[in-house]
Amino acid sequence: MIVHEPFWLMLIKAALLAFVVITIFAYVMLAERKLLGRFQARYGPNRTGLMGLMQPLADVLKLVFKEDFTPRGANRVLFHIAPALVILTAVTGIALIPFGTTGEILGHEFNMYGTDLNVSVLVLFALAGIGFYGLILGGWASGNKYSLLGAARTAAQLVSYEVAMGLSIIGVVMISQSLSLVDIVHGQMTSVWYILLQPVGFLVFLVAAVAETNRVPFDLPEAESELVAGYLTEYAGLKFAMFAMAEYVNMIVLSGFGASLFLGGFDGPWLPGWIWLLLKIFVFLFGFIWLRATLPRLRYDQLMRFGWKVLLPIALVNLVVTAIVVGVFFQN
Amino acid sequence: MDHMDPDLTEDPFTPRMDLPETERVVRMVEARTPAEATARTAEFERRAAEQPSTKREPLILNMGPHHPSTHGVLRLVTELDGEVVRDIHPVIGYLHTGIEKQCENKTYWQAITLVTRMDYLSPFFNIHAYTMSVERLLDLEVPARAQWLRVMISELNRITSHLVWLGTSGIELGALTVMFYTFRERDRALDLFEMVSGERMNNRYFQVGGCSDDVPPGFTDLLRRFVTEMPSRIDEYEGLLRKNPIWIERTRGIGVLSADELIDLGITGPALRAAGVDLDLRKARPYSGYEHFDFNVPVGTHGDAYDRFLMRLAEMRESVRIIEQCLDGMPEGPHIADDRKVVLPPRSELATSMESLIHHFKLVTEGFRVPEGEAYCAVESPRGEIGCYVVADGGPKPMRVHMRDASFVNLQALRPMAKGALLSDLVAMIGSLDNVMGGVDR
Numbered sequence: 039m040i041v042h043e044p045f046w047l048m049l050i051k052a053a054l055l056a057f058v059v060i061t062i063f064a065y066v067m068l069a070e071r072k073l074l075g076r077f078q079a080r081y082g083p084n085r086t087g088l089m090g091l092m093q094p095l096a097d098v099l100k101l102v103f104k105e106d107f108t109p110r111g112a113n114r115v116l117f118h119i120a121p122a123l124v125i126l127t128a129v130t131g132i133a134l135i136p137f138g139t140t141g142e143i144l145g146h147e148f149n150m151y152g153t154d155l156n157v158s159v160l161v162l163f164a165l166a167g168i169g170f171y172g173l174i175l176g177g178w179a180s181g182n183k184y185s186l187l188g189a190a191r192t193a194a195q196l197v198s199y200e201v202a203m204g205l206s207i208i209g210v211v212m213i214s215q216s217l218s219l220v221d222i223v224h225g226q227m228t229s230v231w232y233i234l235l236q237p238v239g240f241l242v243f244l245v246a247a248v249a250e251t252n253r254v255p256f257d258l259p260e261a262e263s264e265l266v267a268g269y270l271t272e273y274a275g276l277k278f279a280m281f282a283m284a285e286y287v288n289m290i291v292l293s294g295f296g297a298s299l300f301l302g303g304f305d306g307p308w309l310p311g312w313i314w315l316l317l318k319i320f321v322f323l324f325g326f327i328w329l330r331a332t333l334p335r336l337r338y339d340q341l342m343r344f345g346w347k348v349l350l351p352i353a354l355v356n357l358v359v360t361a362i363v364v365g366v367f368f369q370n
Numbered sequence: 371m372d373h374m375d376p377d378l379t380e381d382p383f384t385p386r387m388d389l390p391e392t393e394r395v396v397r398m399v400e401a402r403t404p405a406e407a408t409a410r411t412a413e414f415e416r417r418a419a420e421q422p423s424t425k426r427e428p429l430i431l432n433m434g435p436h437h438p439s440t441h442g443v444l445r446l447v448t449e450l451d452g453e454v455v456r457d458i459h460p461v462i463g464y465l466h467t468g469i470e471k472q473c474e475n476k477t478y479w480q481a482i483t484l485v486t487r488m489d490y491l492s493p494f495f496n497i498h499a500y501t502m503s504v505e506r507l508l509d510l511e512v513p514a515r516a517q518w519l520r521v522m523i524s525e526l527n528r529i530t531s532h533l534v535w536l537g538t539s540g541i542e543l544g545a546l547t548v549m550f551y552t553f554r555e556r557d558r559a560l561d562l563f564e565m566v567s568g569e570r571m572n573n574r575y576f577q578v579g580g581c582s583d584d585v586p587p588g589f590t591d592l593l594r595r596f597v598t599e600m601p602s603r604i605d606e607y608e609g610l611l612r613k614n615p616i617w618i619e620r621t622r623g624i625g626v627l628s629a630d631e632l633i634d635l636g637i638t639g640p641a642l643r644a645a646g647v648d649l650d651l652r653k654a655r656p657y658s659g660y661e662h663f664d665f666n667v668p669v670g671t672h673g674d675a676y677d678r679f680l681m682r683l684a685e686m687r688e689s690v691r692i693i694e695q696c697l698d699g700m701p702e703g704p705h706i707a708d709d710r711k712v713v714l715p716p717r718s719e720l721a722t723s724m725e726s727l728i729h730h731f732k733l734v735t736e737g738f739r740v741p742e743g744e745a746y747c748a749v750e751s752p753r754g755e756i757g758c759y760v761v762a763d764g765g766p767k768p769m770r771v772h773m774r775d776a777s778f779v780n781l782q783a784l785r786p787m788a789k790g791a792l793l794s795d796l797v798a799m800i801g802s803l804d805n806v807m808g809g810v811d812r
Binding site: 074078183186191263264266330331332333335336339340 | 429432437438439450540541544550551610611614617619620793794795797
């Protein structure tokens with residue numbers, strides 16, 4: 039199934055993926071603003087270009103020309119590294135999401151994904167974990183008390199959610215007997231989508247994914263009404279843009295991850311697989327945006343209580359039940 | 371919230387152990403000139419670097435005066451232990467415009483314009499308190515229609531003020547959408563204000579003796595349409611928040627003070643009624659014909675932020691009822707008292723009556739004279755008791771105008787509430803007290 043690709047093709051693919059994900063990010067942001075506008079009885083951006091379609095470009099241009107400001111009390115090295123770390127881990131994640139099996143271009147067959155590791159699920163987790171370091175370091179290095187509090191909240195959120203999220207998808211891994219996302223999707227193509235076998239795991243994953251991306255109602259690290267902007271407070275211009283970009287790219291990657299794990303990934307009739315995956319990703323993103331338009335923000339301690347006392351037990355019970363069922367009935 | 375005058379003779383870096391930590395910090399950094407501020411900061415940092423402390427120190431966070439959710443320019447020097455607020459020290463005065471003092475240099479009817487700008491969310495209540503005091507000094511009878519017009523516009527103002535509160539406190543707890551819904555309705559109410567007063571903010575409509583003009587044609591229909599739609603809109607806000615588990619979690623049990631403590635602090639308005647005290651000046655001391663209206667005063671039980679939220683929603687519904695009664699039973703008659711020494715003559719008379727012209731000239735140049743005396747009249751504003759104390763010395767300008775502003779007094783409750791709460795709760799408390807800094811600082 040996996041075809042061997044020449045090196046130049048890999049390079050082109052990598053460049054293309056990075057370009058596509060960054061473009062998608064810009065338009066996800068626009069879609070969010072448009073949708074939020076509709077949810078909130080207003081229009082959203084519609085002045086720049088046709089229907090506001092050039093708005094992302096205008097935003098980027100504005101941010102590029104902002105002063106690149108470093109506060110006096112900041113740890114300069116970490117302050118500069120943090121946004122790079124965040125964006126690096128976020129964009130890397132897209133390489134692991136399979137958009138299909140194989141395609142053909144100029145007589146060369148190639149795989150419809152950046153890379154297929156036999157531990158890609160774990161790698162995605164590792165990337166998310168490292169990405170969080172960016173937020174924590176960025177907040178700490180800013181030399182601002184609001185940023186510091188935001189960083190502390192980020193750390194608290196990380197420990198509350200990573201565990202539940204990890205446990206929520208182990209059920210899928212058990213059923214598919216693989217940690218490779220491509221194999222997991224193929225497993226769903228031959229049987230059923232794992233959302234039917236793992237509904238509880240899916241719900242826990244959804245909640246944890248919202249927390250993972252720091253979105254409402256779990257946007258405590260940047261809670262703008264309490265911490266001004268949390269870890270982002272001292273960032274401006276392109277560095278700010280990098281944090282924002284990382285948040286949205288993370289959303290896209292996690293949506294692709296969730297779609298591949300539970301909703302059959304690129305599996306679907308009639309249309310090409312990558313369109314199916316994009317559709318499923320958009321369903322996830324729409325959910326994220328809808329939540330943002332509807333819910334207030336949880337408090338720091340309530341979030342931790344929820345993570346440890348509600349999500350974690352549910353994920354554990356789900357895991358044990360799945361393990362027993364798989365072990366007893368489907369022993370190969 | 372005592373006034374702090376930094377004593378420059380004392381060494382600002384010697385800790386005053388008799389003061390709480392937050393006040394000590396404020397004393398240390400409070401400076402009179404930018405140069406002094408720089409010097410003090412440098413000295414502070416030098417001393418801190420010289421003797422690194424080994425004991426566990428609280429984090430002093432300076433929230434405000436520019437902070438997204440301190441409702442304007444409130445500054446809170448906050449002593450944090452992690453995210454737990456150990457103490458706060460509110461510092462006010464960043465929006466001080468000297469309105470009360472300025473009033474002393476204006477004639478009585480010019481001062482109305484200044485008074486509207488105090489609590490900018492409830493301009494009509496400010497003028498109402500002021501004009502009532504002046505009318506009492508003048509012993510001037512306000513015609514029934516003027517009183518009913520005042521009630522109608524005041525209650526509309528109460529709705530707009532609560533709508534701003536609901537929107538902003540929603541944002542403070544992270545619920546962004548409510549604000550757009552409330553401002554949609556508020557905008558229509560502002561259109562109505564614009565029809566009667568020509569202004570959308572800082573409206574000047576009530577005059578000494580009544581209202582400046584009758585409502586324009588078409589106003590009644592628009593207002594009636596507004597009040598028939600409003601209850602379903604309030605349902606909409608309730609639908610978003612009232613049973614939302616996160617909203618309940620964030621507001622239940624937050625900022626609780628017992629009724630006795632609230633009374634000791636002088637708190638009035640929804641914040642007091644949420645704790646179970648049935649005190650509403652419209653019922654307790656009816657003014658401007660409120661005794662003719664049938665409405666309830668919602669009273670809560672717990673006295674937490676959630677109860678205050680329910681109180682204000684219920685108050686909006688009651689205001690809608692009062693406006694409906696106003697529309698149904700508006701008495702006929704003049705919209706302003708017929709006292710030519712105080713009230714401007716009708717425009718139409720100026721071309722025909724010499725006497726009217728002279729009165730008009732005297733009123734707009736010198737103003738009317740108010741007999742010596744003092745008066746205090748209070749109205750129930752969206753935030754509590756707004757009272758105006760006017761001292762007259764017999765001349766055309768007030769000798770003293772003082773506002774007992776509900777926001778200013780209610781702000782006192784913040785410190786006892788905040789001790790031991792979390793930083794996020796502090797924001798929820800500020801929101802639930804609904805302070806308007808324009809009113810606090812005046």
